[in-house]
Amino acid sequence: xxxxxxxxxxxxxxxxxVEFKSGVAETDSSYLIDYFRQKGYTIADLATAEKAEAxxxAxxKAEAxxxATAEKAEAxxxAEAKEEAxxxAAAGTMDQVETGAEQQxxxxxxxxxxxxxxxxxxxxxxxxxxPPPPSPAPEPSPLDKMTEKELREYAAEKGxxxxxxxxxxxxxxxxxxxxxxxxx
Numbered sequence: 001x002x003x004x005x006x007x008x009x010x011x012x013x014x015x016x017x018v019e020f021k022s023g024v025a026e027t028d029s030s031y032l033i034d035y036f037r038q039k040g041y042t043i044a045d046l047a048t049a050e051k052a053e054a055x056x057x058a059x060x061k062a063e064a065x066x067x068a069t070a071e072k073a074e075a076x077x078x079a080e081a082k083e084e085a086x087x088x089a090a091a092g093t094m095d096q097v098e099t100g101a102e103q104q105x106x107x108x109x110x111x112x113x114x115x116x117x118x119x120x121x122x123x124x125x126x127x128x129x130x131p132p133p134p135s136p137a138p139e140p141s142p143l144d145k146m147t148e149k150e151l152r153e154y155a156a157e158k159g160x161x162x163x164x165x166x167x168x169x170x171x172x173x174x175x176x177x178x179x180x181x182x183x184x
Contacts, residue, residue: 001027004025005043080166080170143176148168155174158178
């Protein structure tokens with residue numbers, strides 16, 4: 001008895017009169033074994049086939065778990081973005097919430113005629129002008145170093161409602177926005 005493993009993975013159906021389930025079939029016919037070998041199928045004895053079948057199942061399971069993890073992370077990111085938007089609205093600091101479809105595109109880099117860079121970047125005289133160096137990163141505030149528990153206590157002391165927020169980043173953001181709006 002030989003196992004035939006379909007090249008298409010988890011194929012289920014009938015080929016040449018042999019029934020495949022999850023990409024695997026069995027047959028004793030030497031004619032069919034030769035036929036499937038010529039068509040690119042893997043032919044294995046039962047022990048080898050069982051090992052290959054187990055590996056295929058493990059691979060499929062790992063792929064399914066990776067997909068589920070990615071979907072969960074995406075859902076969590078969307079939930080956190082929604083939570084931040086709701087917190088902004090509750091704090092009265094919401095100017096504009098951008099979604100993926102509403103994000104503004106970068107302006108095109110063109111000159112007055114629309115087809116070349118502005119004159120200040122004209123390199124025809126071999127005098128290259130470079131943009132100004134980037135400004136140094138701002139100093140982290142003491143709030144950035146606090147734990148979530150410390151941030152929640154700080155917010156309570158300042159009268160900032162963060163009870164509906166779940167993530168430390170959301171709590172920190174609302175505290176900073178509220179303090180900036182108050183001119184602190």
